[in-house]
Amino acid sequence: MAATYEPIATSTVSGTTTTTVSFTGIDSVYTDLKVIVVATSINSSSTLVLRLNNDTTTNYSYIRLRGNGTAASTTIATAASSIPFDTTGTSTTIPSLYIFDIFNYAGSTFKPILATGSEDRNGSGNIWNYAASWRSTTAVNRVDIALSSANFTDGSMVTLYGIKAA
């Protein structure tokens, strides 16, 4: 029986040749999934993205609220191929923190997602908040965290948690 808040798997990147961290065969016994990423990349300005079930079609949409220390901005995307944290991308030296909450991931309706990103570079950076969705009625059985144009640095970590309601 699944515990209430349980680590399902952790992937710690070894070397510098990994562009995508994947969790596959995700059990449907939980209520929500939570993905926590602490990462740097070997090249700066690389976008970190979330994809579900290896879906690369435009089944994602989101509203994004961002602050960069100077100004707040907002964006909407109604047909995206992922949930991206873009603009300035991951750092090569300073870890960025990203958290994705995927609600009712095993249900038969679209999957609501709330996400935050913290990219503080001691003088620059971003804070992000997303309300998003994956417009598929299929249960999530795979989560991919990928960099668009770079590889993760050694030691970058992605953890998948399951949260189970009573």
Place this chain on the structure above:
Amino acid sequence: MSPIPGIIASSQTGGLATFNSIATVAGTGSSGTITFSNIPSNYKHLQIRYIGKSTQTGTAARYNYTIQFNSDTNANYSRHGLSSDGATISSSGSADQTSISTINVSIPNSASAYANMHGSGIIDIHDYSSTSKAKTLRAFVGNDVAASSSGRINLFSGLYFATPTAISTITITLATGSWTTTSSFALYGIKG
């Protein structure tokens, strides 16, 4: 965002005793109220995680909801918030309110344009069982309906400043329509 009390990340199964599921309440399709009652006082903080949708049909629309504690309908609440619809960022604050409300519409209705869509949220209530402190709330909620200027992302804080007492009841009331049967609210207790 939400409290993560010393999580051990590994590939091993085995849960955390510090984060416990207290109760789950589903919408009935005929009531706009979700209630958690008889909340035990042996946790440090509470977290509510939900997906929600209104039964209202017709024109596609989204609605607010309110949060009250201990069935208190007096002006013992305040809140501040930051919101965006993807085009416009807004902020607001309200004092001496009879509830804590979402600052911008977060719950989609059952119009055909919103088929299969739900709002979602994480609401943290800190030190809820204290008998000497006012109660603070932090929420990250939103709904994305894949349409320009129709979804919302909402970040808000709340304060419940009645004479301090432990929170034993939480009532979440939808502004329009009833909570659908696909709506689900899960209450978790976090040990400190």
